[in-house]
Amino acid sequence: MKPEVSPAAQVESSRSPRASRDLTRWWTLTPVTLWMCVLFVLPLILVLAVSFMSRTSFGGIEYSFSLDNYSRFFDSLYIKILWVSCQLAFLTTVLCLFIGYPFAYIIARSPAKYRNLLLLLVIVPFWTNSLIRTYAWIVLLRTEGVINAILLQLGLIGSPLTLLYNDMAVLIGLVYTMLPFMILPLYASIEKLDRSLLEAASDLGARPLQTFWKVTLPLTAPGIMAGTLLVFIPSLGLFFIPDLMGGSKSILIGNLIKNQFLSARDWPFGSAISIILMALTLLFIAAYVRISKDKAGKGLM
Numbered sequence: 001m002k003p004e005v006s007p008a009a010q011v012e013s014s015r016s017p018r019a020s021r022d023l024t025r026w027w028t029l030t031p032v033t034l035w036m037c038v039l040f041v042l043p044l045i046l047v048l049a050v051s052f053m054s055r056t057s058f059g060g061i062e063y064s065f066s067l068d069n070y071s072r073f074f075d076s077l078y079i080k081i082l083w084v085s086c087q088l089a090f091l092t093t094v095l096c097l098f099i100g101y102p103f104a105y106i107i108a109r110s111p112a113k114y115r116n117l118l119l120l121l122v123i124v125p126f127w128t129n130s131l132i133r134t135y136a137w138i139v140l141l142r143t144e145g146v147i148n149a150i151l152l153q154l155g156l157i158g159s160p161l162t163l164l165y166n167d168m169a170v171l172i173g174l175v176y177t178m179l180p181f182m183i184l185p186l187y188a189s190i191e192k193l194d195r196s197l198l199e200a201a202s203d204l205g206a207r208p209l210q211t212f213w214k215v216t217l218p219l220t221a222p223g224i225m226a227g228t229l230l231v232f233i234p235s236l237g238l239f240f241i242p243d244l245m246g247g248s249k250s251i252l253i254g255n256l257i258k259n260q261f262l263s264a265r266d267w268p269f270g271s272a273i274s275i276i277l278m279a280l281t282l283l284f285i286a287a288y289v290r291i292s293k294d295k296a297g298k299g300l301m
Helices: 007-050 068-073 076-109 112-127 130-141 146-153 167-191 195-203 208-219 221-237 240-249 253-262 267-300
Strands: none
Touching (some): 068 076
């Protein structure tokens, strides 16, 4: 006969695996939680606290509560800088979308033996520091650079073109840097597309352009939205590309924050601008989540 097991022992034995799993989960999450608290939450709290303080005459911090830094930002000069930054980020996103969508579509529809190679070409730029790649563009675009030298040798221009230290150069640098962040989510979305839907549209008499607008584009909208978010938000905060390729003529919101911390020594105002930019970023993310839920709800109906 099998020995009888008391109900209390059965409950205890059932709890043991669960307790073990809970303990393992706790030990797994603890290092990540500590890492996020030390390197993200605490610095963010510090920046938020400093944004309500004041700058002393010698560049220090006066520990007194004030909202002057936030009200100061709404001056027409800083609003214009934010508006120009949003415009440039929007143009960067649109260009990345128009360039990245066909490339992602070609990768997703390529044979499997070529697909990995094409994806590798997208990822290869990440192997080199973005600052070094920006300096490479400076070599290409400067007055004595490669592009002007080739155009002069071909006789297409009589004097070197001003390709560097303007908004167009900044736009080129941003598009080049952010393009992979658009291609990868687009590829993931297009690669999951059910080809039988495209065949059904073709059987029903839809032309290729109609199939693209009515079937492909709506079904890949999540990838478009994800790529837009991944490109637009970082483009707002990047400061080294406008610094290097725009010179003193391009002052964007990222440069303004950097200058407040390093040049003007006005940490409270720089912190306030950082918090405002972060709040704007959270608004974009909230809008993305809301639109995604609406589209998912419509898809389930």
